[in-house]
Amino acid sequence: MRLTKFTDLALRAVMRLAVSEQTGPLTTREVAEAMDVPYAHMAKAITRLQHLGVLEARRGRGGGLGLTGLGRQASVGWLIRELEGQGEVVACDGDPPCPLRGACRLRRALADAQEAFYASLDALTVADLVTSPTGPVLIGLTGRRTE
Numbered sequence: 001m002r003l004t005k006f007t008d009l010a011l012r013a014v015m016r017l018a019v020s021e022q023t024g025p026l027t028t029r030e031v032a033e034a035m036d037v038p039y040a041h042m043a044k045a046i047t048r049l050q051h052l053g054v055l056e057a058r059r060g061r062g063g064g065l066g067l068t069g070l071g072r073q074a075s076v077g078w079l080i081r082e083l084e085g086q087g088e089v090v091a092c093d094g095d096p097p098c099p100l101r102g103a104c105r106l107r108r109a110l111a112d113a114q115e116a117f118y119a120s121l122d123a124l125t126v127a128d129l130v131t132s133p134t135g136p137v138l139i140g141l142t143g144r145r146t147e
């Protein structure tokens with residue numbers, strides 16, 4: 001199973017912001033630079049994470065992006081499900097649709113495998129993702145303040 005680039009960017013942002021208590025809050029541009037991805041792509045991912053209630057923007061002096069309580073405790077399986085949406089791993093109903101789609105054992109097996117993939121990530125939290133060795137590396141990825 002392969003995650004979309006959008007999901008990967010969102011997970012990178014979440015991991016970077018999960019250590020922001022140790023480095024200070026970041027702007028969207030700083031997160032993009034720290035993760036070495038285009039600003040516009042990161043901005044879309046961060047907007048989606050805000051809609052999910054995982055991130056919030058704090059205004060004023062010392063403000064910036066940070067994880068919410070939900071974001072810190074979120075299950076990685078839940079987060080990836082939300083970011084990936086309800087799509088199947090194969091486009092059975094594509095254009096043209098597959099003639100087997102109404103009675104395909106492979107489709108059911110792939111759906112079960114997809115659920116098993118997500119379920120294997122359900123016990124993992126965002127906080128778990130930023131323990132050593134990942135956390136110290138993330139802390140070093142500060143980005144450059146350009147706005």
Ligand code: SF4
Pocket residue numbers: 090091092098099100101102104105106107110
């Ligand atoms: S063979 Fe089955 S899994 Fe593959 S596209 Fe057709 S319906 Fe979907």
